């Protein structure tokens with residue numbers, strides 16, 4: 001039986017990858033920023049089922065943080081991450097330092113990607129530079145890991161769309177697999193940032209998914225604007241949370257729709273501030289699943 005290896009340098013990673021490639025093995029890859037929870041582990045298990053070898057990366061990528069406080073506070077729990085992964089069963093954890101990923105501070109350029117609408121809606125407009133950083137690190141990790149399949153969560157729906165678009169435009173030889181959002185029993189989407197919430201905030205946070213589920217379950221009784229208004233009031237009702245946006249958007253372009261006839265597949269997406277923490281979530285409306 002193979003042991004789970006934790007590798008922090010590119011040379012050792014390259015040696016493993018090249019041996020696997022030579023043996024004709026299919027490689028599955030799950031990029032993460034650590035502070036792992038069941039949402040991450042589901043991606044790893046899916047990768048395990050569909051590939052010969054599985055790599056998980058754990059790297060808190062500074063270039064995708066537009067807020068230095070958020071980067072400083074982001075939870076880092078490598079020891080417990082490794083323990084959790086031992087059960088989920090990847091073959092290798094790649095956990096580089098910032099200097100290993102970006103020697104002498106050099107950040108590899110991503111060729112010009114035309115993200116179209118994805119570049120100006122929701123997270124793109126509220127977190128300037130965020131997706132540029134995401135593309136930089138994911139493109140770099142793809143170069144190092146050379147995965148056949150890479151697994152991303154629908155929890156970060158716009159990110160998934162951005163990665164798909166980048167992979168298409170660069171003709172990357174990788175299949176991007178999107179996986180449904182894993183939720184806590186009260187509906188809150190699992191997130192590494194949830195551990196930064198106080199117990200009261202954690203309870204309050206359940207209102208976010210409750211509001212999104214309300215939109216999903218009532219879309220044919222109200223207009224788009226009415227439901228955006230209702231969801232916003234539901235989330236903000238106790239005065240603890242502040243909505244950055246609630247958007248009901250086409251599930252491909254993520255452009256907001258103004259009425260239900262505009263698109264047959266829409267998602268309701270939100271970003272919310274709760275104390276020092278910013279949480280995002282989204283739910284599909286027509287599929288009946290999320």
Ligand code: AMP
Nearest residue numbers: 032033034039152153155156181182190
């Ligand atoms: P992160 O560590 O937050 O960068 O997330 C790493 C990967 O796990 C991304 O593809 C996320 O979309 C995915 N992920 C995070 N939370 C969840 C969740 N609750 N359900 C499914 N996937 C998730």
